[in-house]
Amino acid sequence: MRTFLVLLSREVRSLFYTPIAYVVLVFFLALMGFNFQSAVTFVNQGPTETTLVEVTFYNLIFWFVYPLIFPLITMRAFSDEYRMGTIETLSTAPVNDWQIVLSKFFGAVAFYVILFLPTFLYFKLFGWIATTGQKVHDIAQAAQAAQSAGTYITTYLLLLLLGAFFISIGIFASSLVKDQVNAAIISLATVLLYLFVPNLLGLMLNSTDPRFTRMRGFLSPFDHMRDFARGMIDTRQVVWYLSMTVLLLVITHQVFQSRKLKAA
Amino acid sequence: MIQVEHLTKKYGTFTAVNDISFQVGKGEIVGFLGPNGAGKSTTMKILTSFLPATSGKVSIAGFDVFEQSIEARKRLGYLPENTPLYPDMKVGEYLRYRAALKGVPRSKIRERVGDVLDLCHLADREKQLIGSLSKGYRQRTGLADALVHDPDLLILDEPTIGLDPNQIRTVRELIKNLANKRTVLISTHILPEVEIMCSRVIVIHKGKIRATDTAENLLKNHRSVGELRLEARAGDGAAGVLRGIAGVKDVTEERDGDWTTFKLRLDANTRPGEQILKLAQERNWPVREMHQKSATLEDVFADLTMSEH
Secondary structure: OHHHHHHHHHHHHHHHHOHHHHHHHHHHHHHHHHHHHHHHHHHHOOOOOOOHHHHHHOOHHHHHHHHHHHHHHHOHHHHHHHHHOHHHHHHOOOOOHHHHHHHHHHHHHHHHHHHHHHHHHHHHHHHHHHOOOOOOHHHHHHHHHHHOHHHHHHHHHHHHHHHHHHHHHHHHHHHHOOOHHHHHHHHHHHHHHHHHHHHHHHHHOOOOOHHHHHHHHHHOHHHHHHHHOOOOOOHHHHHHHHHHHHHHHHHHHHHHHHHOOOOO | OEEEEEEEEEEOOEEEEEEEEEEEOOOOEEEEEOOOOOOHHHHHHHHOOOOOOOEEEEEEOOEEOOOOHHHHHHOEEEEOOOOOOOOOOEHHHHHHHHHHHOOOOHHHHHHHHHHHHHHOOOHHHOOOEHHHOOHHHHHHHHHHHHHOOOOOEEEEEOOOOOOOHHHHHHHHHHHHHHHOOOEEEEEEOOHHHHHHHOOEEEEEEOOEEEEEEOHHHHHHHOOOOOEEEEEEOOOOOHHHHHHOOOOEEEEEEEEEOOEEEEEEEEOOOOOOHHHHHHHHHHHOOOEEEEEEEOOOHHHHHHHHHHOOO
């Protein structure tokens, strides 16, 4: 356990040592700020049925930027170590392979959580500000909706699950190749495919078969987000994301182990 | 300390290490000698649990490197070829991290790191970024890392490769001092190092062990040993006459005007100098220079590894 924590702290520190981390932080937070601001403006325009949280997250700006985070924070995980040769000093220390794989995974998850923390504050702050005297009908409503702890905690729960899943894809991609950019491309392509295929499949095949809608309901993160943002936790989705994440981590572990069996 | 039995490593159809067996006892400094591609690094990577063997049994301090890998790894310090390090960390920071990783108790980390920094003359570089270190310092950092958990066994893969002569001397001295009560296995193809540092030598070529003995014995027992150079003004039959001397295996000659340079290949332990001079006197050959070169490890090495077994 101690070894794992040592590895984990090293992973998080090394993520913050790279310029990429700050690029991601700045641009993501800037965009989220802009997104939030336009969401508030939108809600401000008139009575709506959608909550502030929902508007913030169930829109194109967010989903356009969101997938980009993952390749950036995970591409270095294994690829860097392969390239620098430090995988050798790491593997010959008294650490086991699971500790290595999991420390890289949780290191990226820790960064991801830190990334989203400020945005979590937006809603909190909004709630506090909105209830101090602003009597405009809609904002008060929005504030109440935003305040309702259920709503944004569930949203963030989904973001965590989704994030863990996409991070595990990124870590897996990184364990496959020596080149960071290669890893980034593989993980980006996979994340994008996963995000868009369920929704597009019906369109592409030009069918209105209700089975497509059901499948979409199971797989599409957009649909999940819509539900979670309304305060609904569907345990099926929770199990889906958790089990997929675990599956990918197990595969990564296998790949990592088997790398040693190939020519050095 | 190290026990290797019938170790084989194949990469597909290519056999990198072919059924080798050897031992390294406690406190020995053993040189692992061989040309590039001989299988030295592969063997070391197997010893340190980085690569699995195709077959055979390897144990470190009694622990099998495959079955009890973590226990084996706790007892050895490894410096891989090309000394991989993290360029974004500072030297002290890196060593503290590695100490923690290798299980050095938290209360002892500061002390151990301080010790190895002093041992490897790195104290003044503690706060420097590894990425900005020169090769010599990088090597020393790698060495410090290998030592930080005070292992009984050190495995060093070409520790002086790429260093300038001064740096080489420093690192070599360092290794000799560290060897103190530890067991060391060094791989290299720089022969003078072996003669200076090692008590025993294992010569490996194309995946097979060609010889294992002390450097002295290798030199003494090796068949093709010794060369004598004679510069004399002699006639044409001279080579034949020289060849006739006991212990002379072969003679080559090179004419340079009046003078001829004869190169005689000699058997082990033959010193025909006296005989040759007497011969020269009898036949009236003015002798300008005579020098017997005793065999070096290089000759032994070349002989063992140039043949295409």
